Amino acid sequence: MAFVRASSLRFHVQRLPATAGADAPDRPVVVFLHGLVVDNLSSFYCPLALPVARAGHEAVLYDLRGHGRSERPATGYDSRSAVRDLLSLLGALGLGQRPVHLVGNSYGGTLALHAALARPDLVTGLTLLEPPLGGAWVENMLDTLSAAALSLEDSPVPAELLTLRLRKAAHLTSIADDLLNRTSLIDDIAGSRTFTPADYAQLRCPALIVCGEHSELVPGARELAHHAPHGDLRILPGLGHDVLKESSGALREAVLAHLDRAAGAAARPRAGAPPRRGALARKGALVP
Structure with a gap:
């Protein structure tokens, strides 16, 4: 367990070195962002973070502002502050110049998407597990x-x-x-800005979006995958919202394969023009 000072706050951080060979300095660091209120970094540890590190990717997990063992200030729970916290933490860890691949679960997926749009030069890949997108989710969550x-x-x-x-x-x-x-x-979430198709179209990094078949978030995930130039939607059969806990095997395989593809894409020079919208989206694909 470690505590790191960033954004003038104390954050609880776990850093897992790559254990399968040497970690290349230009390979993206995989950073995990958890969900709201009762969630914390531990939800990622066994299902994804350890397998990611064993597959040769350095992993960073941390409790978001106010969550888990991180410091709990009275304010600053909006998405902009969360992105600033992330960037400040990476700098404090000496990773400010490394590309990052963000893995976000539930609300953490929303924050990861905000970070990718704000810093396309830094975020070279996204893995979004049940990301809540759209105004309807905000209203339901506020209630x-x-x-x-x-x-x-x-x-x-x-x-x-x-x-x-x-x-x-x-x-x-x-x-x-x-x-x-x-x-x-609660007030900060109420004031949050919802994403638009134009936002999704600006994404330049590969984005894997994973939802359970019975999740109410599937329509928003489909819209993201349709408009994102490198969107890849995977729908896990028979599951609801909590794919992280309910489908560790299929999810782990999908995420590790995506990390390898995204790392390869990040290492290649980018072409001048982005690919056609939705060219890589797999709308409604089922993972056995």
Whole structure:
């Protein structure tokens, strides 16, 4: 476990060196961005981060601002601040000049997409797992978070969980209460800008988008894959939103193959004109 100072905050960071041969200095570092509130870097560790490192890619995991063991300020939970946090953290780790491949789960996928649009010179690949896109998701998420905030306000649940010796559940509940009731997280999400097809068309890096067959986020993922010049949509059969936990084998194979393709593309000089929109998109493809 390590703590790194970035954006004037203390971030909890795990850095996994590439274990399959020497890590080439021009090979993208794989950075993992987790989801909201009760999520943290640990959700990536066994399903993806360790396999990625063993396959020869340096991996960086960190708890987002206010999440897990990172510092929890009262403000700064908007996407712009998240991108600044990411860039500052990479600089603090001495990786500011290395290309990066961002792997984002759920809301972390949204942040990864923001970062790729803001810094196309830095982000050379994307892997987006169940990325929430579009205004409808924002409205639904705000309703869910607001209801959770009300249920947690002055709630005896954390103390009761400790009484039952359920320390991990009590800790996560306490973090959720702090984030929802004592920070600007809900207001910051409410003020977030939604993506447009024009945004997707600006993406110049390969983007793998993975969704469960029964996920409500599939329509937004299809739109992204259609408009992104290098979009590749994979829909995992029989699954819902949580593909990271429910489909580790198929997901791991898809992600590792995409990382190799994206690393190869990043190493090649780019042509002057981008490929036709959606040329690489696999709309509705099923991974067995």
